[in-house]
Amino acid sequence: MRVGFIGAGRMGRPMVARLVAAGHDVRAFGRNAESRRDLEQLGAGVAHDVAKAAAQADVVVLCVFSDEQVRQVCLDSALLPAIPSGAALVVHTTASPTTIEAVAVHAAHLDVIDAPVSGGPHDIAVGTVTLFVGGADDAVARVRPVLSCYGDPILHVGPSGAGQKVKLVNNALFAGHIGLLAEAIRLGERMGVPEATVLDALTHGSATSRVLEIVTARGSVASFIEVAGEFVNKDVAVVRNIAEELGSDLGGLDDAIKAVNIVGKSLR
Template identity: 40%
Template sequence: MSKVGFIGLGIMGGPMAANLVKAGHEVVGYNRSQAKVDKLVADGGKAAASVAEAVRDAEIIFTMLPDSPDVEAVVLGEDGVLANAKSGALLVDCSTIRPDVSRRVAEAAAEKGVRALDAPVSGGEPKAIDGTLSIMVGGEADAFAAAQDVLNAVGTTIVHVGPSGAGQTVKAANQLIVAGNIGLVAEALVFLEAHGVDTEAGMKVLGGGLAGSTVLDAKNEKMRNREFAPGFRLELHHKDMGIVQAAARDAGLTIPLGSLVSQLVAAAVAQGDGKLDHSGLLKQITQLNGRD
C-alpha cells in the first residue's frame, strides 16, 4: 500500500481520498477549510496543516483543485507540491484544467524528479462516493502503470489516452458532451411539460431508447423536481466550457452546438445560478420559454 498525500478535499476530492483509505492506503490530506480535513480524519485518514506537510513523505500525491491557477499555485508555488515532494514521487492531478497547464506542470515535475499524470475524472459526486469514476489519463506509460493501484481505488473506467495534456483534452470533450446533453434533456423536459405529458413516464421511456444517456438517468428526476443541490456546480462547468472553447480555437475548430450551450451556461452563471448543480441549466431553458 502507498503513502498518499491528497490536496483538495471538496465534493469530489473528499470521497476519493476516503476511498483510498478504504483500499488500505495511508492518506494524509490537506484542504483550506478544516472541516473537510476533519471529515477525512473521521474516515480514517490523517490531517496535514499545509501542502508541504501533506506531500513531504508521500509516494503518490493527488491534487483535486478547481481551476488552472489553483493547480499552478499549489503545485508550482514557492512552498507547493514540487518544492516539497521527494524525488521519485508520482503526482496525479485529477483537477479539470487547461491542457497546456498540465503539460507545463509535467515539465516542471520532471525537472524535480517527480513523474506527473493529468488524470481528470468524470461521474460527479455519486461516482466519487462509489469509487466508480471514469478517469482519462495523460502522461508517460510507466507513470500510468505506477498509478494503477491507487486509480483502481477511485475509478472503474481508467484509460491511458496519451501524453501529458491528453487527459485534459479528453475531459474537455467530456464536458462538451455533458453540457450539450443537459441542455437537450432540459429542452425535452420543458417540451413534455408544455404538452401536459407525465414527465416521469416520458423520461422513463426516453431513457430506455436511443435517447437514453447517463446524463438523462442521473439528472432527470432532480430536473423534474427543480432540485439543484450541487453535485457539480454550474460555475465549474462554465470554467470547463471556457477550456473547451479555447482548445477548439487552438485547433482551428468551430463547435457551433458547444458555443451555444456555452452561452447558456454563461448566462446562468451571470444571473446568479453558478452555485447550483449544472442541471440547473434547466432554469435558463424555462426562462427562455417564459415558463418560470
C-alpha cells in the same frame, strides 16, 4: 504507498476515505480545524500546509476545483519542490492541457499524470468513478494501485495531457446533451406536455441517454443545473479557451451548450 493528498473536498474526501481503507499511508492537507478533524476521523494523517502533505510521498494526488487552482497550488506554492524526486503527481482536476504542460515543466523531477474524473462523489465512494488518464506507460502503471482504490474504469488514453483533452471533449458533449434536452423540454411544454411527463417518457424511448437519466432522477433540467451547473460551466469555459487557441470554436456543440447557459442564468 505513501500518498500526499491536496484537495479533500466534495470529490477528494471520498478518495481519501477509500485510500485509507485500502491500507495506503495518506497524509492530507487540511485548510482549517474542521477539515483537519474530519481527515483525522477518516484515518488520514493531517498536514497544515501543502508542502508537508507532499513530503516523503510516493504519490501526490491533487483534487482541487479549477484550472486556476491547479496553477496556484502547483506553480505558486511550495508544493512541487517538496515532492521527492522520482515520485508521481496525479492531477484529478479538470484543467487545460497547457496547465498540465506547465506543471510538467516545473516538475521535471516528477512523473506528472493527469487523471480527470467523470462521475460524482457517490461513484468515488463505491470505487466506480471513470478516470481519463494521461501519462507515460510506466508512470501510469506505478500509480494504478492508488487510482484503482476509487477508479473503475481507469482509461489510459495517451501521454501526459491526453487525459484532460478527452475529459474536455466528454464535458463539451455532456453540456451539449443538457442543452439539447433543455430545448426538447421547452418544445414539449409549448405543445402542452409537462416536463416531468416528457422526462419520464423519454427514458423509455429511442432518445434516452445517460444525461436524460441523470436529469430525470433530479426531477427537472433546472434542478440538475442548480446542482451541477457550476461544474459544467467551468469546464466549458476551459474548452472554449482551447478552441480559441486552436483558431476554432465548438461549432454546433456551442449552439446546444448555450441552452444550458440560459437555464443557468434563470436560476440566479
